[in-house]
Amino acid sequence: MDNPAGRVLLQGLYWLGWLIVFLGTFMINHFDLFGLRQVYLRLRNREYTELGFRTPYFYLFLRHPIMLGFIIAFWTTPVMTVGHLLFSAATTAYILIAIQLEERDLVRLFGEQYQEYRRKTSMLIPQPPKK
Numbered sequence: 001m002d003n004p005a006g007r008v009l010l011q012g013l014y015w016l017g018w019l020i021v022f023l024g025t026f027m028i029n030h031f032d033l034f035g036l037r038q039v040y041l042r043l044r045n046r047e048y049t050e051l052g053f054r055t056p057y058f059y060l061f062l063r064h065p066i067m068l069g070f071i072i073a074f075w076t077t078p079v080m081t082v083g084h085l086l087f088s089a090a091t092t093a094y095i096l097i098a099i100q101l102e103e104r105d106l107v108r109l110f111g112e113q114y115q116e117y118r119r120k121t122s123m124l125i126p127q128p129p130k131k
Helices: 006-025 036-042 065-075 083-108 114-122
Strands: none
Touching: 006 065, 065 083, 083 114
16 A cells, blocks of 8 residues: 555554454453463363453453454455465455354353344444343
């Protein structure tokens, strides 16, 4: 992109995407998400306990903020090469499939509580929750 303002805007969106990913992981427990809590508990000879279902800040407005952050980061580039386009399209398709599998597991794990959350909260487009 030759437009300096457009380049700055796209770079800002790129970093916003990664910030959403980073903050989203900490909102649901970064250390548990990446297996670090499990390792720590094992080293301390403690039993792993589920953290339970919670909807901290971003999760009040959409069910998958981490995935939205990845999509934003992958698609915002000042220079869209064929390789980057293929990467962005493939990872977006992977994310959309993974969300379906994850939601199936979350319904199995949390039952009606997650079903209600699904009814009230958008999957990838931030919006106020339905009453």
